[in-house]
Amino acid sequence: MFKKVIIAEDFEEFNLAVKQTLSDFDIVNFQHAKYCDDAFLKIRKAIQDNEPYDLLISDLSFKKDHREVKIGSGDELIQKVRELQPDIKIIAYSIEDKNARIKSLFEDSEINAFVLKGRNSIEELKKALNIISASDQKFISPEVASALQEKGNYEIDDVDIKILKYLSDGTSQDEIIEIFKSSDVKPNSKSAMEKRLSKLKDFFKANNTVHLVSITKDMGII
Amino acid sequence: MFKKVIIAEDFEEFNLAVKQTLSDFDIVNFQHAKYCDDAFLKIRKAIQDNEPYDLLISDLSFKKDHREVKIGSGDELIQKVRELQPDIKIIAYSIEDKNARIKSLFEDSEINAFVLKGRNSIEELKKALNIISASDQKFISPEVASALQEKGNYEIDDVDIKILKYLSDGTSQDEIIEIFKSSDVKPNSKSAMEKRLSKLKDFFKANNTVHLVSITKDMGII
DNA sequence: TTTCGGATTATGGATTTCCGTAAAATACTG
DNA sequence: CAGTATTTTACGGAAATCCATAATCCGAAA
Numbered sequence: 001m002f003k004k005v006i007i008a009e010d011f012e013e014f015n016l017a018v019k020q021t022l023s024d025f026d027i028v029n030f031q032h033a034k035y036c037d038d039a040f041l042k043i044r045k046a047i048q049d050n051e052p053y054d055l056l057i058s059d060l061s062f063k064k065d066h067r068e069v070k071i072g073s074g075d076e077l078i079q080k081v082r083e084l085q086p087d088i089k090i091i092a093y094s095i096e097d098k099n100a101r102i103k104s105l106f107e108d109s110e111i112n113a114f115v116l117k118g119r120n121s122i123e124e125l126k127k128a129l130n131i132i133s134a135s136d137q138k139f140i141s142p143e144v145a146s147a148l149q150e151k152g153n154y155e156i157d158d159v160d161i162k163i164l165k166y167l168s169d170g171t172s173q174d175e176i177i178e179i180f181k182s183s184d185v186k187p188n189s190k191s192a193m194e195k196r197l198s199k200l201k202d203f204f205k206a207n208n209t210v211h212l213v214s215i216t217k218d219m220g221i222i
Numbered sequence: 223m224f225k226k227v228i229i230a231e232d233f234e235e236f237n238l239a240v241k242q243t244l245s246d247f248d249i250v251n252f253q254h255a256k257y258c259d260d261a262f263l264k265i266r267k268a269i270q271d272n273e274p275y276d277l278l279i280s281d282l283s284f285k286k287d288h289r290e291v292k293i294g295s296g297d298e299l300i301q302k303v304r305e306l307q308p309d310i311k312i313i314a315y316s317i318e319d320k321n322a323r324i325k326s327l328f329e330d331s332e333i334n335a336f337v338l339k340g341r342n343s344i345e346e347l348k349k350a351l352n353i354i355s356a357s358d359q360k361f362i363s364p365e366v367a368s369a370l371q372e373k374g375n376y377e378i379d380d381v382d383i384k385i386l387k388y389l390s391d392g393t394s395q396d397e398i399i400e401i402f403k404s405s406d407v408k409p410n411s412k413s414a415m416e417k418r419l420s421k422l423k424d425f426f427k428a429n430n431t432v433h434l435v436s437i438t439k440d441m442g443i444i
Numbered sequence: 445t446t447t448c449g450g451a452t453t454a455t456g457g458a459t460t461t462c463c464g465t466a467a468a469a470t471a472c473t474g
Numbered sequence: 475c476a477g478t479a480t481t482t483t484a485c486g487g488a489a490a491t492c493c494a495t496a497a498t499c500c501g502a503a504a
Contacts, residue, residue: 010341013239020238034341063340065365118285119232119256143287170433173461189483194462208490209461210435211392217439395491411453416492430460431491 036071258293320442
């Protein structure tokens with residue numbers, strides 16, 4: 001089982017529950033941070049002191065408040081920590097149930113477990129701890145397990161997302177083209193734009209642009 | 223202080239924290255429900271048994287799962303409970319920070335307190351308990367207190383919201399008109415529709431329809 | 445009843461978006 | 475290099491939306 005654990009979580013309710021869970025496993029050496037920045041600093045410090053953490057349990061979304069932060073989301077924190085300390089085990093602990101985001105966590109950041117906050121999350125957290133401490137097996141909450149099986153035929157690239165964001169921001173197609181031209185984004189013709197939009201609408205089964213933006217907003221893509 | 227409390231909350235982490243808080247106030251007679259339906263039944267039962275609850279602490283959003291439910295959200299639960307037992311005190315306990323929704327809770331459902339889940343929510347929950355148990359004063363978490371001061375010049379009516387919902391659902395303006403005509407919603411001409419949309423865009427400072435839907439989605443109106 | 449003000453509806457033209465086709469540019473292959 | 479495939483760009487007509495103006499309806503007040 002793990003010896004030294006750090007928790008990145010802004011809500012005290014979840015902090016409390018995680019601490020309780022860790023205690024049940026007789027893990028006493030743990031710390032928590034309410035901001036991603038703090039968590040990252042602690043992890044770096046621990047490495048320097050030659051007493052690294054062997055587990056990070058991190059939330060994904062953190063509330064913004066008065067404080068200025070460098071790392072604003074758990075996704076970023078996880079990414080940075082994975083680079084800094086490749087062998088640390090990571091559990092993402094979140095209410096996020098968007099397939100695309102979960103998939104990317106496993107594939108890009110190589111998290112070891114994803115526990116979905118919900119009616120039985122403490123039980124699942126315990127399962128995750130058991131599994132990933134004993135082996136290199138992954139754990140994912142059953143409610144969202146389908147996220148990984150989903151065929152990753154996401155041909156949606158950065159430009160697509162950029163377009164969607166501009167659209168949802170009230171920019172007209174013509175204006176977006178102008179912006180792309182003046183910032184030398186590769187395809188910047190009216191027709192390329194329209195073709196992309198057409199593909200996107202096809203992909204997301206959207207009837208029109210309004211619908212498309214509505215759908216992608218719901219899916220957490222923009 | 224309160225004698226008999228019921229909590230409607232699906233996440234066990236929050237349940238745990240609330241129970242802990244109540245214990246700190248020496249409140250021992252409390253129950254919790256993970257589904258709105260259950261909470262409502264318990265409240266009704268308690269009235270019939272002549273031992274009604276004097277406080278409801280309710281979350282607003284509940285995860286959907288396999289189970290079929292009649293009451294799907296805390297907003298509905300609160301509304302129904304307020305009708306059933308007008309003198310019960312109600313605390314909404316949620317991460318919801320959309321002004322429109324909070325305002326409506328105070329004005330339409332006459333909740334007694336709104337506690338925003340966050341980095342210091344337990345402390346705020348305690349404050350809320352103190353204030354509303356001793357008087358008829360309202361409590362609202364400072365981070366969202368501005369929601370109440372907002373000028374309520376919401377001339378946005380049901381039809382507007384219906385239109386926005388249809389739009390975000392991919393329905394074209396013409397199609398919406400057809401729907402309105404066949405279900406005899408009052409204004410159902412092309413121009414009335416366009417005028418309404420124009421007003422909405424004006425009100426929300428939206429550049430176009432896509433922008434409008436995007437904004438109202440973000441505000442939690444649709 | 446008449447008049448007024450508002451709300452709804454009608455109309456038409458400007459603008460934007462939609463969608464298919466085709467030309468041009470670029471990449472890839474043998 | 476020639477030939478093919480893929481991507482990007484160009485163009486044009488159809489459809490939808492945007493916007494201003496004018497006509498109509500309808501209830502309230504004089």
